[in-house]
Amino acid sequence: MKIERNKTRRPFIPPKISSLDQAFEGLVVAHHGVAVEVLFEGGERRMVRVKRNSGHVVGDGVVVSGEVMRRLERRTELRRRDARGGIHLVAANLDVLGIVVASGSPSGFADRAIVAARSAGMLPFVVVNKSDLEGTAELLSGIRNIYEGSLPVFSVSSIKRTGLDLLQEFLSRGHRGAFIGTTGVGKSSLLNALCPEINLKVGELSDYKGLGRHTTTVSTLHALSGGGELVDTPGFRDFGLVDISVEELAAHFPGFEKHSEATCRFSDCRHRSEPGCAVTRLLEQGQITAERYAAYMEILSGVENDEADARCKGWKN
Ligand code: GDP
Ligand code: ZN
Numbered sequence: 415m416k417i418e419r420n421k422t423r424r425p426f427i428p429p430k431i432s433s434l435d436q437a438f439e440g441l442v443v444a445h446h447g448v449a450v451e452v453l454f455e456g457g458e459r460r461m462v463r464v465k466r467n468s469g470h471v472v473g474d475g476v477v478v479s480g481e482v483m484r485r486l487e488r489r490t491e492l493r494r495r496d497a498r499g500g501i502h503l504v505a506a507n508l509d510v511l512g513i514v515v516a517s518g519s520p521s522g523f524a525d526r527a528i529v530a531a532r533s534a535g536m537l538p539f540v541v542v543n544k545s546d547l548e549g550t551a552e553l554l555s556g557i558r559n560i561y562e563g564s565l566p567v568f569s570v571s572s573i574k575r576t577g578l579d580l581l582q583e584f585l586s587r588g589h590r591g592a593f594i595g596t597t598g599v600g601k602s603s604l605l606n607a608l609c610p611e612i613n614l615k616v617g618e619l620s621d622y623k624g625l626g627r628h629t630t631t632v633s634t635l636h637a638l639s640g641g642g643e644l645v646d647t648p649g650f651r652d653f654g655l656v657d658i659s660v661e662e663l664a665a666h667f668p669g670f671e672k673h674s675e676a677t678c679r680f681s682d683c684r685h686r687s688e689p690g691c692a693v694t695r696l697l698e699q700g701q702i703t704a705e706r707y708a709a710y711m712e713i714l715s716g717v718e719n720d721e722a723d724a725r726c727k728g729w730k731n
Contacts, residue, residue, distance in 0.1 A: 436479065437477045437478065437479040437484075438454050438455070438477065438478050438479070439454070439455060439475065439476070439477050439478075439486075440452035440453055440454040440455070440460075440475075440476055440477075440478055441453050441473070441474070441475055441476070441635070442470055442471065442472050442473065442474040442476060442506075442635075443459070443472065443634065443635040444633070444634040445470065445471060445633050445634075446461075447466060448463060448464065448466065449461045449462060449463045449464060450462055450464055450468075450470050450483075452476060452478055452483070454478075462476075462478060462481065462483050463481065464483070469485070469503070470483070470485060471503050471504065471505055471633070472505050472506070472633045472634060472635045472645050472647070473505045473506040473507040473590065473635060473645060474486070474507070475488075475506075475507065488506045489506075489507045489509075489535065490506065490507055490508050490509070490534050490535045490536050491503055491505075491506055491534060492504045492505045492506070492511070492534060492536070492592065493657070494657065501657075504592075504633070504647050505592055505633065505645045505647060507590060508536050508590050508591055508592055508645065509536060509537060509588070509589045509590050509591060510531075510536055510537045510538070510539060510584075510589045510590070510591035511531035511534075511536045511537070511538050511539075511591060511592060511594060512538075512539055512540075512541050512591055512592065512593040512594070513527040513528065513531075513538055513539070513540050513541065513593075513594060513595060514540075514541045514543055514593050514595030514599045514600060514601050514604060515540065515541070515542055515595060515599055516542070516543045516544040516547075516550070516553070516595075516598070516599040517544060517547060517549045517550050517552075517553050519553075519595070519596055519599055520596060521709070522709065522712065522713055522716075523595070523596060524540060524557070524561075525667065525668060525709060525710075525713055526658055526713060527594055527595075528540075528561075528565065528666070529658045529662055529663050529667060530658050530662070532662075532666040533658060533662040533666055536591075537565070538565050539565055539566040539567070539568065539584065540557055540561055540565065540566070540567045540568070541568045541569075541570055541581065541593070541604065542554045542557055542567065542568065542569045542570070543570055543571065543572055543599055543600040543603075543604060544571060544572075544573075544599075544600060545570060545571045545574075545576060545577060546571040546573060546574045546576070550569075554567075554569050560668070560669065560706065561668055561669075564668045564669060565668065566584060568580055568581045568584070570604065570607075572600050572603035572604040572606070572607040573600075573603060573607075575607055578607055578608060581608070582608060582638065582640045582641075582642070583640075584642075585638060585640075585641065585642030585643075585644070586638070586641025586642045587641075587642070588641075588642070589642045589643075590642070590643040590644075590645070591642070591644055591645070592644065592645040592646075592647060593605065605636075605644060605646055608638055608644065609636045609638055609644060611636070612636060612646060633645060633646060633647040634646050658717060659717065660684060660714065660718060660721060661682065663710075663713060663714060664682075664683060664684050664685060664714075667710050667713075669702065669706045670685070670702065670710070677692055678690060678691045678692045678693065679691070684714060685710065685714075686711075686714070693707070693710075
């Protein structure tokens with residue numbers, strides 16, 4: 415499969431990547447642990463060796479000169495925290511983050527993921543998958559009620575291949591994205607439906623000459639034939655918990671931002687019982703529903719507990 419860069423981003427410069435004394439700008443499109451695959455302007459690709467924890471991730475812009483690779487500044491960073499508190503960078507320079515849900519998804523996940531995406535400078539959108547199943551219609555109308563007006567919502571069936579056109583059209587507007595969601599919601603099926611070459615590509619990647627067969631593909635970036643790019647991050651796909659801070663939650667909880675013209679008296683307001691809180695005032699006026707406020711409070715308590723735990727364990731100061 416040939417990945418083409420979004421042609422509107424930079425003028426085309428034909429690279430001569432065999433030349434050692436020249437530097438060429440490229441994009442990290444795959445990470446194999448001991449090497450990254452760089453796609454250069456004009457379509458040429460090359461594997462560049464890296465140390466195992468070099469810090470390069472898929473989506474990174476790089477300048478390669480011979481075997482020397484310099485990373486360019488990132489626009490956005492997608493991170494996750496593992497069960498032991500370690501922070502892992504998953505992908506760089508994503509524009510959008512697709513939050514995939516299906517009937518039975520745990521409540522609160524989408525809200526947390528939306529907050530995490532916004533805090534990291536990405537535009538979140540929600541994909542309600544498995545629209546072919548009974549029960550999904552109810553989930554979809556609930557999701558639309560909560561989020562429409564705040565962020566894009568798509569209804570798809572990855573298996574029946576319905577609703578994909580609108581999603582593809584959204585991604586084609588120059589968006590680089592990734593899907594997150596709990597196990598079983600259909601992220602892999604969705605990736606395959608949008609990008610059928612993915613399976614084939616995974617098979618091809620394990621055999622790069624000179625690098626041996628011990629390389630494992632950590633993540634890859636795929637250009638969609640209809641436009642846009644998707645990052646597939648196998649290790650990240652199954653993550654269930656999104657790491658967010660109290661400040662991020664209070665600032666980006668979906669539904670509260672609509673009323674951002676009415677600001678709280680205190681900039682670090684948690685919208686609990688602080689005087690001059692715009693959110694509790696809007697709650698009293700009925701402009702924020704009791705359900706949404708309760709959903710916020712539940713996540714707030716969870717995040718406060720996580721932060722207290724983390725402080726005890728020394729992750730945070
Ligand atoms: P992931 O864990 O999020 O990557 O989910 P998978 O893509 O592995 O899908 C989990 C299960 O849901 C599999 O049995 C899929 O066949 C099924 N599945 C995925 N998408 C759909 C869909 O649109 N409709 C239905 N009915 N099942 C789906
Ligand atoms: Zn407030």
